[in-house]
Amino acid sequence: MKILLVAGRYPWPARRGDQMRSDQLLRFLLREHQPLLVAPEAPPGAPAPPAGLRVEAYRPRRRVLATGLVRALLEGFPLQAGLYYQPELARLLRHHAQRVDLVILQLARQGLHRADLGETPTVVDLIDSLSLNFQHRARLDTPLWRLFLRWEARRLAAAERKLVAESRESWLVCARDREFLAGLEPSLEAKLRVVPIAVPPAERPAPPVEQRVRGERLVFTGNLGYFVNSDAIRWFLRRVWPVLVVRRPTLRLTVAGSRPPRSVRRAVAAAPRAELIDSPANLRAILASASAALAPMRSGSGVPVKVLEAWAEGVPVVASPWAGAGTTGRGERDFLLADQPEEWVEGIGSLLDDPALASRLVEAGQERLRQDYSAASVSRALGERLTDLSVE
DSSP states (O other): OEEEEEOSSOOOSOOSHHHHHHHHHHHHHHHHSEEEEEEEOOOTTOOOOOTTOEEEEEOOOGGGHHHHHHHHHHHTOOHHHHHHOOHHHHHHHHHHHTTSSEEEEEOGGGGGGGGGGTTSOEEEEEESOHHHHHHHHHHHSOHHHHHHHHHHHHHHHHHHHHHHHTSSEEEESOHHHHHHHHHHOGGGGGGEEEOOOOOOOOSSOOOOHHHHHHTOEEEEESOTTSHHHHHHHHHHHHHTHHHHHHHOTTOEEEEEESOOOHHHHHHHHHSTTEEEEESOSOHHHHHHTOSEEEEOOSSOOSOOHHHHHHHHTTOOEEEOHHHHHTSSOOBTTTBEEOOSHHHHHHHHHHHHHOHHHHHHHHHHHHHHHHHHSSHHHHHHHHHHHHHHHHHO
16 A cells, blocks of 8 residues: 655654654555655754655744644644644645555644545544643643643544544554543544554663662653653652652662753752763663662653563563553553552562562563564554555
8 A cells, every 4th residue: 555654753763652653653564565754854863764765854834833823723723733733744745645545644733734635544643642641731730731731631632533533543552542532432432443652672681680679779761851751750759759768778769861851850959869861872771770660650641661661671660550551561460550659669669679579570571562562563453454444
């Protein structure tokens, strides 16, 4: 099939969740189909696309921002969609959509461009539910932001329902988000499909679990400029870390990731035996030497990639129920679950005091990764979806 993929961001380097999804989709499509990528132009120094891939790039223009926002308001779309609207993208889509067999439009943020695809069969790859993300963030953010976030969450939910209704089917990376959207509009449930993302295994053998556990170092990784992550680590430092450092005098914490905001910098600087590594060259190398990986997220959507990466590096995970629900993992088998601060203190302590428990969690997490988040499992899921779509 001739397939047009409309990505919201240039896919390489594939560091963010949507970039990982685009990269994996394109590499799969190159094996058996004729993909065309339409995406913003590559930033300076970005890697080249895979060999053989056709790319139509456009340069986003800031001067059309007001136009996009007005259109979003008038047409009932969220402001997110207004920020992503580009007339040059509209022109490219109207030209190419009629020349392909299928269009994959990524992200609800690109919803204003659905009309530019005409009657060509379309899959909307939401990746995750932004309305779910904003709904939960509205409970946690500052009072000034809450009213706006609730308003935007309602418009995002309406846009997601509209996009699913107008598509052949819609993809999400986890069952939690699928169930949320199905609850908003039960009649659309049959169109909602889970297609996971893949995380590659470790490039080198991990140190023995017993050795890492004795090192007593916890690690939190991710894009620290993303509210979900900044809120999570600030909560952990405020509610859990003060008790842990008293009970375990040798315990250390490493917070590593890109774009740390001032609030995270201040929180880490004020915490005893905690360090911040800003934009490390190799995030997974830092993770690989940890005694345990932390995922204390209280909001967000999609799959928490930090959990998958910890499994890949053979690191036991302690996660919040919300973070765990974004995976196919089972609590107390693939990771430890902790909700209240005392549960976090007890869970981390039991893991550090029991290397056998840590080893069981590592083995189960790696098996979960092989079963549900390997390149082979994602390829199977994509193959099934495209086969079904080609038959319709």
